[in-house]
Amino acid sequence: MRKRTLLAAGSVLAAAAGLFAGTGSAGATTTSPVVGHTYVNDNAAGPNTIAGFDRHANGSLTPIPGSPFAIGGAGLGAGLGSQGAIQASPDHRFLLAVDAGSNQISVLRVNPNGVPTPVGSPVSSRGVKPVSIAINRFGLVYVANVGNGGSNYSGFLLSSQGRLIPLPYTTVAVPEGSGVGDVLFNSTGDQLVGTRDTTSLIDSFNVRLDGRLDAAPGSPFPAQSLGPIGAEFRPTNPSQLYVSNAHAGAGLGTVSAFQLSRTGVLSSIGNLPVPDGQTAPCWVEISHDGKYLFAINTGSGNLSSYSIGRDGGLTLFGTFPFTNGAGAVDARLSPDGKTLSVTGGRGLVVSTFAVSGGTVTELPSSPVTLPAGTSPTGIVVL
Numbered sequence: 001m002r003k004r005t006l007l008a009a010g011s012v013l014a015a016a017a018g019l020f021a022g023t024g025s026a027g028a029t030t031t032s033p034v035v036g037h038t039y040v041n042d043n044a045a046g047p048n049t050i051a052g053f054d055r056h057a058n059g060s061l062t063p064i065p066g067s068p069f070a071i072g073g074a075g076l077g078a079g080l081g082s083q084g085a086i087q088a089s090p091d092h093r094f095l096l097a098v099d100a101g102s103n104q105i106s107v108l109r110v111n112p113n114g115v116p117t118p119v120g121s122p123v124s125s126r127g128v129k130p131v132s133i134a135i136n137r138f139g140l141v142y143v144a145n146v147g148n149g150g151s152n153y154s155g156f157l158l159s160s161q162g163r164l165i166p167l168p169y170t171t172v173a174v175p176e177g178s179g180v181g182d183v184l185f186n187s188t189g190d191q192l193v194g195t196r197d198t199t200s201l202i203d204s205f206n207v208r209l210d211g212r213l214d215a216a217p218g219s220p221f222p223a224q225s226l227g228p229i230g231a232e233f234r235p236t237n238p239s240q241l242y243v244s245n246a247h248a249g250a251g252l253g254t255v256s257a258f259q260l261s262r263t264g265v266l267s268s269i270g271n272l273p274v275p276d277g278q279t280a281p282c283w284v285e286i287s288h289d290g291k292y293l294f295a296i297n298t299g300s301g302n303l304s305s306y307s308i309g310r311d312g313g314l315t316l317f318g319t320f321p322f323t324n325g326a327g328a329v330d331a332r333l334s335p336d337g338k339t340l341s342v343t344g345g346r347g348l349v350v351s352t353f354a355v356s357g358g359t360v361t362e363l364p365s366s367p368v369t370l371p372a373g374t375s376p377t378g379i380v381v382l
Contacts, residue, residue: 032056036335036382037114040343040350041086041097042068042374045077048099050086050108050116051370055381059339059352060365064114068371071106073099073122077375081197082131082144083182083230083283083330085378090137092382094119094162098130098143103150105130105143107162110382119162126154126171132182136189140211142170144183144194151176153183153194153203155211167211174203181229186238191264195228195243196220202228202243204264216264224256224273230283230330236290240312241266244281244295245273253281255295255306257314274314276304285331285340292317292358294331296342301325303342305358317358322351323367332381339363343379344370350379 036055042048049068053061086097088110095108095116104122111117127145134142141156141164155170174180179198185191185207192213194203201220205213227247234240241258248254254273258266279299286293286308293306293314302325305317324347331342333355340353340360349367353360370376 032058032060037064037110038341038350038382039086039095039116039380040370040376041378042371043075043077043080043085043100043377044371044374045075045101048073048075048097048101048106049371049374050095050097051376052114052116053350053368054114055334058365059354059363061341061350061352061368066115069108069116071097071099071108071116071122072118073104073106074101075375076100076129079329079375080131080377081179081181081229082377084132084134084184085330086380087133087135088380088382089135089139089158094158095380096133096135096141096158096164097378098125098133100129100131103128103130103145103147105133105156105164107158107164109162123156123164123166126166127152132180134183134185134192136185138189140189140207142183142192144180146178146180148176151178151180153213155213157211170212172205172213175199182231184231184233186233186260187235188238191238191260193231193241195223195231197227197229197246200226200228202266204260204266206264218265221266224268225254228256230296232284232286234286234290234308234312235288237312240269242284242286242293242314244284246280246282246298250279250299251277253278253295253297253299255281255284255293255314257312259312269312270314274306274316276306276316276319278302278304278319283328283330285333287355288333288337294340294360296328296331298326298328301328303353303360305360307358320360322353322362323347324349324351329377330379332379334381341379341381343376348372348374348376
């Protein structure tokens with residue numbers, strides 16, 4: 001196993017040296033074509049902003065002229081403890097970002113040059129302190145609010161023009177103090193889950209055709225360990241769910257795998273969560289082919305990767321360091337799956353890695369700086 005891991009690491013280093021050659025100099029960065037964009041919710045105290053970057057073919061990031069961009073609402077200026085604080089619509093035309101300081105959601109149109117432009121004014125999140133957003137392929141949007149006096153999941157419809165329309169009878173209360181960390185749809189859009197970080201529970205809902213939610217029999221379900229936060233459905237199997245467990249203590253981080261029935265009932269894949277030997281694995285991202293899961297260990301300041309078996313079971317693959325990893329908040333793969341970007345947490349940076357199977361290697365151009373005085377959370381890579 002050690003020999004195979006070393007060979008894999010050598011392969012990805014060679015790939016990084018070729019595909020991403022020259023990223024350490026400004027001249028090389030500017031000559032590499034722009035192939036997409038990356039956005040971070042700055043969660044700035046007072047007027048909130050989004051930091052935008054051009055994403056180059058060599059994996060490097062450079063600020064979009066005019067970044068950061070005002071989005072209309074107010075940020076909190078403090079950590080949200082959540083995954084998915086900014087999301088893109090399935091067609092990549094719009095960004096949706098939480099404004100946790102003003103209890104709103106901002107919608108922005110992504111222009112051809114990558115500049116995000118607000119669509120009207122921010123919309124009420126229908127609760128207090130929105131922290132996470134989910135959007136399915138039909139334009140159905142759910143927001144997780146966690147603040148006292150307005151802790152809930154609330155539903156909206158995103159129109160083709162970018163209007164966010166509140167849907168009646170879609171607000172589902174969550175007990176105060178539950179600390180919802182993530183809300184997300186499966187790929188078919190007919191099931192929705194939410195992780196309750198503080199109380200170590202997982203909500204599971206079936207989604208009606210009108211957008212309303214029906215709680216699965218037995219929901220909420222107990223997590224397999226303390227502090228479920230980050231979660232993702234396997235891209236190749238909408239009935240398999242993966243959840244990080246962040247609060248068991250130093251060196252006791254784990255990731256759980258679940259099977260969802262047609263009625264939304266969760267059952268464990270494997271009897272126990274799979275440890276990575278690290279502290280506070282908070283955020284998860286799964287390769288587009290469904291073969292590998294990446295867990296960001298916020299407490300240890302590194303990344304772990306797992307291989308995912310045919311049955312959905314997890315096996316620890318390896319652990320990898322990165323610059324300014326302590327306090328990292330959320331992660332996202334590029335559309336081609338060749339790079340993984342992680343928001344900076346305490347370091348106020350975005351770190352980017354070359355990806356080869358389950359092996360990641362930080363790029364020479366990484367990290368890039370985020371705006372000072374912000375508390376960044378959530379990331380989108382287009």
